[in-house]
Amino acid sequence: MKAAPYRPLDLTHGRIDLTHGAGGRASAQLITGLFAAAFKNDYLDQGDDGAVLPAPAPGEALVFATDAHVVAPLFFPGGDIGSLAVHGTLNDLAMMGARPLYLSASFILEEGLALADLARIVASMATASRAAGVPIVTGDTKVVEQGKGDGLFISTAGLGARPVGRSPSGRGAQAGDAILVSGALGDHGLALLTARGELGLASTLTSDSVALHGLVEALFNAIPAAAVHVLRDPTRGGLATTLNEIAHQSGVGMQLIETAIPVNPQVAAACELLGLDPLYLANEGKLIAIVPAAQAAAALAALRAHPLGQRAAQIGAVTTDPRHFVQLRTPLGGQRLLDWLNGDPLPRIC
Amino acid sequence: MKYVDEFRDGELAQSIAAALRRAADSARHYAFMEFCGGHTHAISRYGIADLLPPTVRMIHGPGCPVCVLPIGRIDLAIRLALEHKVTVLSYGDCLRVPASGGQSMQKARAQGADIRMVYSAADALALAQREPQHEVVFFAIGFETTTPPTAVVLSAARQLKLDNFSVLCNHVLTPAAMQAILDGSPATATPRLDGFIGPAHVSTIIGSRPYERFAHHYGKPVVIAGFEPLDVMQAILMLVRQVNDGRAEVENEFTRAVSATGNLKAQRLVDSVFELRPGFEWRGLGAIPDSALAIRADFAPWDAERKYALHYMAVPDHKGCACGAILRGEQAPTDCKLFATACTPHTPVGSCMVSSEGACAAHYNYGRFRDAVPA
Numbered sequence: 001m002k003a004a005p006y007r008p009l010d011l012t013h014g015r016i017d018l019t020h021g022a023g024g025r026a027s028a029q030l031i032t033g034l035f036a037a038a039f040k041n042d043y044l045d046q047g048d049d050g051a052v053l054p055a056p057a058p059g060e061a062l063v064f065a066t067d068a069h070v071v072a073p074l075f076f077p078g079g080d081i082g083s084l085a086v087h088g089t090l091n092d093l094a095m096m097g098a099r100p101l102y103l104s105a106s107f108i109l110e111e112g113l114a115l116a117d118l119a120r121i122v123a124s125m126a127t128a129s130r131a132a133g134v135p136i137v138t139g140d141t142k143v144v145e146q147g148k149g150d151g152l153f154i155s156t157a158g159l160g161a162r163p164v165g166r167s168p169s170g171r172g173a174q175a176g177d178a179i180l181v182s183g184a185l186g187d188h189g190l191a192l193l194t195a196r197g198e199l200g201l202a203s204t205l206t207s208d209s210v211a212l213h214g215l216v217e218a219l220f221n222a223i224p225a226a227a228v229h230v231l232r233d234p235t236r237g238g239l240a241t242t243l244n245e246i247a248h249q250s251g252v253g254m255q256l257i258e259t260a261i262p263v264n265p266q267v268a269a270a271c272e273l274l275g276l277d278p279l280y281l282a283n284e285g286k287l288i289a290i291v292p293a294a295q296a297a298a299a300l301a302a303l304r305a306h307p308l309g310q311r312a313a314q315i316g317a318v319t320t321d322p323r324h325f326v327q328l329r330t331p332l333g334g335q336r337l338l339d340w341l342n343g344d345p346l347p348r349i350c
Numbered sequence: 351m352k353y354v355d356e357f358r359d360g361e362l363a364q365s366i367a368a369a370l371r372r373a374a375d376s377a378r379h380y381a382f383m384e385f386c387g388g389h390t391h392a393i394s395r396y397g398i399a400d401l402l403p404p405t406v407r408m409i410h411g412p413g414c415p416v417c418v419l420p421i422g423r424i425d426l427a428i429r430l431a432l433e434h435k436v437t438v439l440s441y442g443d444c445l446r447v448p449a450s451g452g453q454s455m456q457k458a459r460a461q462g463a464d465i466r467m468v469y470s471a472a473d474a475l476a477l478a479q480r481e482p483q484h485e486v487v488f489f490a491i492g493f494e495t496t497t498p499p500t501a502v503v504l505s506a507a508r509q510l511k512l513d514n515f516s517v518l519c520n521h522v523l524t525p526a527a528m529q530a531i532l533d534g535s536p537a538t539a540t541p542r543l544d545g546f547i548g549p550a551h552v553s554t555i556i557g558s559r560p561y562e563r564f565a566h567h568y569g570k571p572v573v574i575a576g577f578e579p580l581d582v583m584q585a586i587l588m589l590v591r592q593v594n595d596g597r598a599e600v601e602n603e604f605t606r607a608v609s610a611t612g613n614l615k616a617q618r619l620v621d622s623v624f625e626l627r628p629g630f631e632w633r634g635l636g637a638i639p640d641s642a643l644a645i646r647a648d649f650a651p652w653d654a655e656r657k658y659a660l661h662y663m664a665v666p667d668h669k670g671c672a673c674g675a676i677l678r679g680e681q682a683p684t685d686c687k688l689f690a691t692a693c694t695p696h697t698p699v700g701s702c703m704v705s706s707e708g709a710c711a712a713h714y715n716y717g718r719f720r721d722a723v724p725a
Contacts, residue, residue: 199469332398334400337715
């Protein structure tokens with residue numbers, strides 16, 4: 001990373017070419033001029049093959065998570081692939097009850113990608129990582145020929161430390177537990193669908209992409225650590241799919257109240273128009289917490305007191321059900337299944 | 351959401367449910383078919399079955415455009431993409447419909463076929479204009495609601511002399527299918543149909559008149575209803591009252607959108623582009639005369655069937671599949687031995703399991719918690 005620059009990076013008109021991935025001077029130039037400059041921290045500045053990190057505090061467990069990111073379009077209202085790649089891994093760590101400590105980032109760049117776009121994405125990752133207080137301490141870059149990648153793919157991994165006593169898990173839900181969500185559902189999925197421009201629908205809706213470890217800490221500070229039975233962020237497949245996963249993992253059923261589930265009016269209206277269900281749309285800044293009923297009020301109060309959980313709500317309860325069904329009481333008073341997502345969510349035809 | 355929430359009001363639903371309980375004669379059974387998948391979806395999505403008296407049974411009809419597409423029509427699209435190397439554009443739901451030989455459009459894509467999803471006929475036309483280097487075929491499906499947009503793009507393609515665009519037309523007609531259900535059911539079939547909930551969106555185009563023969567000749571009441579849950583409940587109440595009174599009339603619950611004559615401008619446009627097809631095979635219902643539309647000879651260059659000299663080959667449905675009997679209301683999804691075993695929304699065998707509006711998929715996705723736990 002210490003190689004002397006042999007040509008300036010043209011961040012206005014330049015494009016990624018194959019030399020940027022060849023491991024020579026152009027690669028070094030890209031790494032020092034763009035990535036190392038943006039992510040600057042003591043670990044990265046060492047310029048070695050890996051980062052040497054301090055051991056966690058005694059008794060703390062290490063949590064390791066990774067997340068690959070492919071998204072179209074690369075930029076969308078409320079974020080971009082860069083901020084998403086940072087938030088995604090931070091949230092995976094947070095959902096394990098860990099305090100995120102370090103991130104890695106690998107980039108697969110497609111020949112022809114505008115350097116200006118890459119610089120924007122890298123800056124956005126740097127901002128997200130700084131805001132979260134979690135540095136990107138190691139990374140890698142490869143370039144593939146034009147047509148072999150979709151602009152760029154980013155893979156991030158993260159290390160976190162989990163304090164003693166915390167053990168949230170998809171297997172932890174127990175009959176009688178309360179099911180909480182931290183806010184309105186479907187924003188990210190719909191923001192992305194509209195940003196693709198295929199639906200001919202304009203909206204001011206933005207993705208909810210955000211790092212959730214602060215909100216998670218607020219929850220752990222409010223109730224006994226062991227009372228946080230399950231933490232999960234309902235990303236792909238949305239709330240419905242995530243709850244079904246938990247029900248299967250925990251061997252339980254769930255009963256939800258549809259009118260209790262927060263959905264932004266704009267999302268509800270657009271879904272209505274398109275024949276989509278917000279409960280199957282992805283979220284990137286919401287969490288599901290499952291806690292004993294006796295802790296529900298305290299947990300809810302803690303979530304609501306945090307800026308990222310103001311619209312937190314209890315949406316239902318865990319039940320005993322040998323078939324592990326997630327059921328929903330409809331606004332009309334009827335009962336129905338809330339099943340796994342089948343295929344992709346598709347707008348209705350007629 | 352204004353204009354939507356008021357049609358989903360829980361208290362109002364309870365008061366219609368109470369009226370239904372009062373109106374329904376406990377000494378008899380009522381069996382109504384909601385023709386449209388949109389109604390099936392509303393009934394399942396809102397758990398309306400829980401609000402109906404036990405003597406009222408809803409039968410899910412064939413009004414789901416994806417569900418009634420026969421295997422042979424999907425085969426045509428796949429053949430176009432794989433053998434003729436054309437770009438096939440389709441609504442997303444069609445991609446998963448099982449075709450013959452274990453194929454589907456989605457699987458053909460993985461084998462290199464250029465099959466893409468579009469959201470509208472207009473998108474398909476725009477794509478053909480944007481990519482003049484590709485031969486583009488729009489796989490047009492649907493009932494009377496989606497026919498006018500296809501007519502619009504065919505007219506535009508002719509006007510633009512767009513020679514890389516054509517349409518594989520699979521548009522079908524609602525009244526013909528309703529008649530086939532009434533004519534085709536064996537006299538012994540149970541339950542006997544006591545009436546229909548008539549389509550919402552389809553009726554905005556064709557109006558309420560085409561249903562009159564079902565009331566007058568077949569003695570079956572028809573109540574046209576909107577797709578909101580309260581529309582459906584109100585329509586069921588109106589049907590129960592007609593049956594109780596011994597009336598068979600076409601009533602319109604959906605007056606906010608449907609008139610007697612429908613959308614005359616759309617009808618004229620459709621007439622100018624399409625003509626009746628003498629016969630068309632429906633999945634589950636078999637060949638029904640005068641039940642579908644073909645593109646008129648004036649538009650031959652934009653008719654994919656003519657342009658690529660396609661020949662339709664009927665492919666029998668899976669032997670164990672009960673879709674036909676289910677679409678005619680003679681069996682419930684759970685009567686089919688494939689239901690939720692070999693046939694699921696993820697691995698659909700029959701048509702009713704494909705689209706979320708299909709009877710089997712609706713029961714699987716929303717209602718299977720009611721079924722007995724398998725031993």
